[in-house]
Amino acid sequence: MVNKKRNGNVYPIMYAALMVTLVAALLALASQGLKPRQLANIMAETQLTILRSVHLEDQPYEKYITDTVAGPQQLPLFICTLDDGTRKYIIPLEGKGLWGP
Structure with a gap:
């Protein structure tokens, strides 16, 4: 059941959106800190x-x-x-x- 959810069209888009958001937040924090x-x-x-x-x-x-x-x-x-x-x-x-x- 879990494998079926990961093979759908929504999972890769949500994963990419989450990763982009996390990396952007880390870069913003680093920029402000430095x-x-x-x-x-x-x-x-x-x-x-x-x-x-x-x-x-x-x-x-x-x-x-x-x-x-x-x-x-x-x-x-x-x-x-x-x-x-x-x-x-x-x-x-x-x-x-x-x-x-």
């Missing part, structure tokens, strides 16, 4: 990219870089002040560049 780490990694990568742009990869970010905004559009601007007082301005660019349509 969100703080994802944001911290994005911040660390951004800081490292900014330091690389002024050839200070091995230096502490807070010592050399100041975050600010510029213009009425409040665009991000990073100011690097070197030990000798020289200032370098880092302007982040986004877009497809030369390789986009």
